Amino acid sequence: MGFMLKQIVRLILMLWGITVLAFVFFEVAQTTLPSEDQTGFTHFENYQIFMSSMLEGDFGTLHQGGEPVLTEFFHKLPASTELIFTAIIIAWLVGLPLALLAVKKPMGITDRTIQLIGTTIYSLPVFWWGIILLIMFATGLEWFPVGGRLDYIYAIETVTGSALIDTLLSSKVYAQEAFWDAVYRMVLPVTTLAMLPTAYVTLQIRAGMEEILQHDYMKSAKARGMSIRRILWLHGLPNAVQPVLNSMSMQFSMLVTSTIIVEFIFSWPGIGHWFLILIQRQDYDALRGALILIASMILLLNTTTDVLRYWSNPRLRR
């Protein structure tokens, strides 16, 4: 139980730290800007006002339109989560088998090819690759739509905010049709988004497996007459996955960065797109709220994976 308590305390401390960091950042910024409304408060008083309003759930309002940032954030969140989670699932589904395929014969032809493709993907500017996919498959071959989440002809009631789940839940006659439209529209953005994490998972697990194969326990398992496949999947993988799970927070960060670009290119109405608009409007009040909310989301996810990792790893759990 000590672990859980520690994690919760840590999470609260870090959440508080984020508010301070965001506050300081924008406070410093505003002193450099020609400000319209000098309130005459000290920084500390400003912080008190900021914190107390935030604890009441007020993360600021949009300069244009005047909606609360919090509502707007949760309104945009499902679209982004849909992209990110599909990308992560694809990354693991594709990356794991590829890594195992590569490590079957280290430095063989397959392994080298997989590594080369991985390095190429690492070098790929996401924004360029997104446009290339658009040129080739959307405007060129016309296989996929250019952007958006769902065709406007479908009036699907919002339940969870996720287009995939909502269309499945919907009782409209065209619900199924709408579901496939939603899937269809996700193909290109998700492909663009999933490239980098797929390469990451593949290369990291491959490297981990290669190292683990040198361990004595793999050798002795082999000597006891176990098949290669059994050794790779049952003995190597659980240990090779650990460091990749360790770097989950980095992966989330990486994904959020790509998501902003992908949402911009494919006009995807998610957090990233919204954030860019706020930046263009220079809506600092809303930006501060959005920054805190995004960082808190990432922190929450990190803590969750930490806890999951703790429960799945016997070496950590004593």
Added chain:
Amino acid sequence: MALYIDRYGEQQLMHPIQGFWHLYKTNNTAMFGLLILSLIALILILSPLLAPYEANAQFIDALLSSPSWSENGRIEFLFGTDDLGRDIFSRILIGGRTTLSTAMLVVFFAALVGVLAGLISSFIGGWFDKITSSVIELFMTFPSLITSLLVVAILGPGLVNSAIAVSFAMLPHFFKSTRNAMLTQMKKPYYAAARLDGARGIRLLTITLLPNITNAIFIQFSLSLSTAILEISTLGFLGFGAQSPLTEWGAILGESRSYSYQAPWTIWLPGLSMLVTIFSINLVGDGIRETFESDHHLR
């Protein structure tokens, strides 16, 4: 009486740099990367001489002209022209110069500040280090693009501001890798021995520890270069980076996006040159890392 004299005297040891090169040479992919990278560097350094036109020279009679090898292409515009009739080949050459030199400056600046902070923080240790590293860790929960976008939002768009933004977002990585390397080294017996011998302060830091963490810094440096190029061009692409008349790879792609369907070459060619550049940098970076990692095989 022995018939042979002892033939196994001490081996001639190589200087570390010589040894590094000796190992690096054996890595074919890394050597290939280095070759391509040197070629690109040479071309970009000489680009004012090599570029046939000014980056912003407009040819009204040749708007959206195809690349020279296609049917309606014109030989005087090797890679074709954009919607304003500007020669893409010249723009790639001159834009690449901007992107690459900015990226190098960015990494250099981030490394300077990040490494210094990391050194000092880990060397002082205790509460100071704990607080500093937690703040940095907190800072790293903000995705890099969000951080740099915010900085640009406040400072305003432009090449210099985007460079500041990217180095700001990159700082924590240098801090972290320096600190990690320092903490590993400070656990080793030689450090304890040096302290027992009476070494302290700046001397302990610079003479005892610093030489042993240069590898880690160097690896981080080489890995950051490609990230810096990607982030600077991303900001350029989104319109927050270099503003016209300055040319920059990301900005070229950002401008071409609106007519990418009519003129795909305006997307393909600048992007491909970016890809090749970053790819070769990554190959070299991987080569450097692998060489350092396999260093212990070199006796």
Added chain:
Amino acid sequence: MNLLQIEDLSVSFPSLYGEICAVSNSSLSLKPGEIRGIIGESGSGKSVLAQALLGLLDPSATINFDFYSFDDTIVTKSDYDVIRQGASIIFQDPSTSLNPSKTIGNQLWETLYLHHKDASRDFLKQESLKLLHDVGLSTPESLLRTYPHQFAAGVNQRIMIALAIACSPKLLVADEATTNLDMTIQSQILDLLSKLSREREMAVIAITHDFAILAETTDTTSVMYCGYILETGPTRDLLTHPRHPYTKALVSSIPQIGPLRKSRSHLYALKGNVPPAHKVPVGCPLGPRCPRAGKICVQLPKYQNEENRHYRCHYPLEDSLWEEHL
């Protein structure tokens, strides 16, 4: 009848200096139930030899042999299944030779299951408890649900041995299996190994650089230097009457305590250092360091057989000469 026989085994690795031979033209034969010690300085190729026998080396290694049979079956370079089914290996560091993310029971069950495919759960459990009991662990019941990191090295090595004998091997390779352990634990593990070997008629290849282990546990001994097996023979005979000058040098380097202690002048030390792997001399590897070497030593000596002794030397030490040196 030999349990294991391998002729002319060579193993080489690519390196910065070209191909390095880690094991050169070595032959080895082993009778059922025999405990064979392999001794040599570090880098002499003992571990590589042992791992090559089981096909455990890195794919970058080039392995060549003329003939290899195990338990009357031919082993080929592409198929080590025969020997892997009938052999096991234990390593130096017990903390890394057990899978850290699986319970001990789990690892035992898995190995047992692979060798008794249609056994019931109860049988497997009884069997694993018996194994743990056999290796001298008390309260085996509670061990099954624990992880390797929870134990001391000695206990882990016992578990490792239990795991190794779970597939009832005919051959157990112990690669420096006791080097990392404390003195008292070391002798316990050695006793355990020889007991198991006797009870189960299991041959053991014990790789070591410790003469005490050799003298105490092994029946026969091979001496390795620079990738070559220089001498093989019954342990006692080999240690008291070495034929090869290198064996003699090794034996003389053992520090003695008490009445047997020799004065320093009698220590038979070789000149120079062990050559690096890429500079092993042509011919007899010991050549340049050997006090008895002659011109012919630039040629690799063939194995000379003498009752149950084999050695590679042009100028072997005679029994009479040995007395003189003493």
